[in-house]
Amino acid sequence: MENTLGLEIIEVVEQAAIASAKWMGKGEKNIADQVAVEAMRERMNKIYMRGRIVIGEGERDDAPMLYIGEEVGICTQPNAEALCNPDELVEIDIAVDPCEGTNLVAYGQPGSMAVLAISEKGGLFAAPDFYMKKLAAPPAAKGKVDINKSATENLKILSECLERSIEELVIVVMKRERHNDLIKEIREAGARVALISDGDVGAAISCGFAGTNIHALMGIGAAPEGVISAAAMRALGGHFQGQLIYDPAVVKTGLIGESREANIDRLKSMNINDPDKVYDAHELASGKTVLFAACGITSGNLMNGVRFFNGGARTQSLVISNQSKTARFVDTIHMFGEPKTLQLN
Numbered sequence: 001m002e003n004t005l006g007l008e009i010i011e012v013v014e015q016a017a018i019a020s021a022k023w024m025g026k027g028e029k030n031i032a033d034q035v036a037v038e039a040m041r042e043r044m045n046k047i048y049m050r051g052r053i054v055i056g057e058g059e060r061d062d063a064p065m066l067y068i069g070e071e072v073g074i075c076t077q078p079n080a081e082a083l084c085n086p087d088e089l090v091e092i093d094i095a096v097d098p099c100e101g102t103n104l105v106a107y108g109q110p111g112s113m114a115v116l117a118i119s120e121k122g123g124l125f126a127a128p129d130f131y132m133k134k135l136a137a138p139p140a141a142k143g144k145v146d147i148n149k150s151a152t153e154n155l156k157i158l159s160e161c162l163e164r165s166i167e168e169l170v171i172v173v174m175k176r177e178r179h180n181d182l183i184k185e186i187r188e189a190g191a192r193v194a195l196i197s198d199g200d201v202g203a204a205i206s207c208g209f210a211g212t213n214i215h216a217l218m219g220i221g222a223a224p225e226g227v228i229s230a231a232a233m234r235a236l237g238g239h240f241q242g243q244l245i246y247d248p249a250v251v252k253t254g255l256i257g258e259s260r261e262a263n264i265d266r267l268k269s270m271n272i273n274d275p276d277k278v279y280d281a282h283e284l285a286s287g288k289t290v291l292f293a294a295c296g297i298t299s300g301n302l303m304n305g306v307r308f309f310n311g312g313a314r315t316q317s318l319v320i321s322n323q324s325k326t327a328r329f330v331d332t333i334h335m336f337g338e339p340k341t342l343q344l345n
């Protein structure tokens with residue numbers, strides 16, 4: 001699965017990022033999102049694979065494209081056996097977020113990316129459209145920090161694992177009212193807080209690399225993004241835990257259904273009978289093969305954003321594989337038509 005797909009999915013995220021980047025700074029988050037979805041879908045459908053979207057843009061009725069359950073790839077066609085070899089006919093599950101950080105793109109802010117994760121069928125947790133409490137940390141702290149512990153305790157553990165004082169730690173938290181107490185606790189414990197407005201996938205993955213100056217992600221974001229982050233962290237060997245949040249009173253903002261009770265019933269209807277279960281990266285991305293790909297739309301900690309020049313664009317992507325144990329940064333120049341120059345910088 002991996003050999004051919006690893007290369008193809010780079011182009012999938014690149015095309016989505018380029019399309020979205022054309023809308024950077026225009027204040028049009030829905031268009032920046034929509035063009036990324038269209039570009040991602042178009043490129044995916046050129047791949048010899050038999051893919052199914054398990055995390056996408058929502059249910060079929062609401063989302064015209066890349067909806068949950070949508071089949072993508074050449075080998076989903078009725079005559080697939082004539083077109084595809086046995087490897088390509090293996091069913092694979094795909095989680096996508098074509099524009100992660102739509103607000104960041106619309107307002108020209110750093111940290112947006114086109115992103116996806118792939119595994120064999122059943123290898124990615126089909127997260128409901130709920131919130132998720134998340135804890136991401138570097139590989140050195142894997143299995144040592146714990147989402148059930150307080151932020152203060154986790155900071156002590158992180159400090160030991162990373163051989164740094166608590167004061168040297170930087171913890172990313174989304175700037176939301178629901179995090180006011182968490183932010184206070186982290187600061188009182190002595191660590192530093194980097195607040196982000198959006199884009200917790202990039203923040204989670206940044207914990208996987210030393211040199212990003214991000215040592216943990218704490219707090220509540222969206223569950224689908226949690227699964228995509230978990231796929232990357234599983235392949236990187238970093239720490240990731242997630243716990244679904246189904247109580248509207250906890251998140252304080254956002255659409256999360258009518259009531260706690262109604263949400264528990266909804267989870268049960270999805271065969272999630274223990275709504276408080278804590279999932280680790282291996283449960284959220286349980287497949288034997290896990291591939292992750294992202295391409296920067298606007299520049300962030302991990303990747304440069306799309307840079308256009310006369311006749312082309314340059315992109316930077318990241319592909320992580322648990323099989324080849326690689327985190328590969330890919331730098332690509334895209335030629336639109338016949339450019340007069342190929343701009344390096």
Ligand SMILES: O=C(COP(=O)(O)O)[C@@H](O)[C@H](O)[C@H](O)[C@H](O)COP(=O)(O)O
Pocket residue numbers: 097099100101102103174176197198199200201220221222225253254255
């Ligand atoms: O910032 C985010 C927005 O993602 P997108 O809609 O694809 O641009 C995500 O990274 C967050 O995980 C998440 O969606 C968010 O925390 C939930 O929204 P909010 O209610 O504003 O906190």
Ligand SMILES: [Mn+2]
Pocket residue numbers: 097099100101225
């Ligand atoms: Mn997102």
Ligand SMILES: [Mn+2]
Pocket residue numbers: 033097098099100101102
């Ligand atoms: Mn998105």
